[in-house]
Amino acid sequence: MSYQVLARRLRPAQFDELVGQDHVVRALVHGLENGRLHHAYLFTGTRGVGKTTIARILAKCLNCEVGVSATPCGECTSCIEIAEGRHVDLIEVDAASRTKVDDTRDLLDNVPYLPTRGRYKVYLIDEVHMLSMSSFNALLKTLEEPPAHVKFLLATTDPKKVPLTVLSRCLQLQLKNLLPEKIADYLREVLTGDGIAFDDAALAEIARAGRGSMRDALSITDQAIAYGGGAVHAGDVAAMLGGVEHAELERLLDALLEADGATVLAVCAELAARAVDFSEVLATLAATLHDAAVTQAVAEPGMEESPLAARVASGLSPETVQLYYQIVLLGQRDLYLAPDPQCGFEMTMLRLLAFEPLPPDGELRELGMDAQRGQAGASSQARKESRPPSAPEPESEPELATVAASGRGSVSAARVRVEAGDAEAESWSELVEVLALSGVARMIAEHGIGTRLADGTWRIVLDTDHDTLLNDAQVENIRRALSEHLGRSIELEVDVGDPGAETPARRRERIALERQQRAVDALESDQNVQTLLAEFDGQLNLDSVRPRQ
Incomplete structure (x- = not known):
């Protein structure tokens, strides 16, 4: 007798021979023992997990000459013919090759007729999701109300492609991918019974390569036996699969x-x-x-680990x-x-x-603040070195800002220094740019001037023209952003009044106007532009002038 591959030789003939599909077996066994049989079953799952195998075992259970039970005899004519795929009342259809509606109609033409030899006429349609929509429509009515002597067993690897109208008419059973441990244990039993030498590491590699499919794992085992000259070793399996030893x-x-x-x-x-x-x-x-x-x-004592x-x-x-x-x-x-x-x-x-992981938040913040201080110092030194010699050196004075006194709307003349260590910028405008603010909270910060008082409390004086923006929620958003930037929790007060200095919003507007004016001046003083205007009696459209970005 010619050699038969492991996947075919070891195909289960009884429910108790199946590996890893106990939930499906339990449902089918109870249904058979209690006489609660559905007229249409849909088996779903990836390749090689037992969909068609379970369908054939169920066909045996239905047509066994001993009687309907969860344990077919396997010796009667019906069981033998079903196992060999030649039973006249088991109609197996490969939907991938018979997708047309005419094929489905020809198949259904024989549904009303009683089975020839068996108890039930069983239609086993594999890869049912490959049927065309017209074929599904032709199948619907028969699938919903088939004759009492007909059972439909459908199998698919992609249930999402099966119409909902078909799914609702079937009892759907989802087959699971097998765990590598279960596959390895089964392979160990098979190879031990066949007297083939093997390594546990090799079986683990084969089980992983099977990716949940017992049939794939058995096919790889066949290949490994041939590659290893009758033995299955880890090095041979790794070389065969193209993996790493x-x-x-x-x-x-x-x-x-x-x-x-x-x-x-x-x-x-x-x-x-x-x-x-x-x-x-x-x-x-x-x-x-x-x-x-x-x-x-x-990690626990006694835990198995590599x-x-x-x-x-x-x-x-x-x-x-x-x-x-x-x-x-x-x-x-x-x-x-x-x-x-x-x-x-x-x-x-x-x-x-x-690459290596980032340090904890506290250390990262300190590193970031040190880097910003270094950049600020380098920028300040560069500006001093680039200042023209004729420009007088300004005296070292603390940066001052007008701060609102306590009481809404009142402004005092108190001045405090904004320390670089707290602000991490040379001005409130630059600090606002780096704060994680958006929406109304950013508008409040941009239309005011913020300073740090001697007691560590921060205070923002909001321009009176924008007092309608102020509310407690936005003040809390600004306080949280300042605290996150500085790396510590702070207290914040916001008053309405005259900021006493140029706010970030006004500074941005002034810079934009200055750049616009410089662009206009550059065009008006450009000799080529003036030549064109004179030659064509033209005028410069100042509204169209845009400064370079």
Whole structure:
């Protein structure tokens, strides 16, 4: 007898042989035992999880000569013929190749007739979502009220493409993707029974490559047995799938932990020489980082963990593990955009070496404030050096601003210094530009002058022309923005009166007018423009003049 592949030889013949679909089996078994059978079932799920297999087992249960039960005998003529796919009353249809409405009508023409040999006439329509809309419409009436001797078993990998009118007429059973652990355990039983040598690491890699599909995992196992000459070993499986071997992954992670760029690129070159699938390598790396993150989050005595993941968890901070994981995911997503896969993979590894997590908020704020102070000092020094020699050096005086006294609308002549350490800018106008304000809150800040009093309280004097903007909610928004910028909580008072100095809004208007006037003056003094005006007896349209941005 010729060799039969594992996926076909090991196809379950009974419900209790199915792996990982207990919720579906339970519903069908109870329905069969209690006589509560639906006339139409829709099995959904990804490829290779058992949709067609369950449908055929259900057909056996319905037409077994022993009787309708959840455990068909498997020995009667009906069970044997259904298992071999030649039972006259089991009509299997591949909807992907029979999508036309005429095919569906021909199929339904035989529905009224009684089954030839079995108890029920069973229509098994695979990939039903491939039917045309006309075919679905032709199927609707029969699907809603079929004869008592007819059962419809529909299977699809994409239920979203099935019309709602069809879904509502079926009992829908969603098959789950199988967990890698379940797949690996089943493969272990199969290989042990067949006397084939294997490594647990190899089975884990095959189970992961199956991506929830038992049929795919069995097909990969067949390939691995042939590739390994009758044995299944981790190195052979990694080479066959184009993945990374454990030793290579270990070297790569050790080089990343030690920030050894030369070794990282050397490992990348070795992987490229073996023509590995760099997307699979990134997936393996992401899985290892995930295990490391789990180890850091819920490490418990006796918990089973990968030695490599444990090493990564102890060598990197949780923040760094999260950052590495995100970089690897983005690298895998964008791999096809790179000039070639090796280049994309190497750039992902170099990002892991180049980036590190941001410090905590408090440290980050202090670093940012130190940087701003340094920039402000450098700018001030540059302005002093660039000032013409004829210009007299101004005396060092504190920056002053008129501040409103307590009591709404009254303004005092008190002057206080706005310290650079608090304002992080040379003026209130520059401070407003960097505050996270918008809407009415920004308008209040721009139409007033703010200062810091001696006791640390901040006060804004709002121009009387804009007092209608003022309300408690907007004052709180400004206070919160100031506190966030300064890195500490502050108290803020807002009074209405004469700001006593140029507000940010007026300053912006003045600068805009000055720039506009300079643009007009430049055109009026331009010799070429004057020549054109004289030549064509023209006039300069001042409203159309716009300064350069």
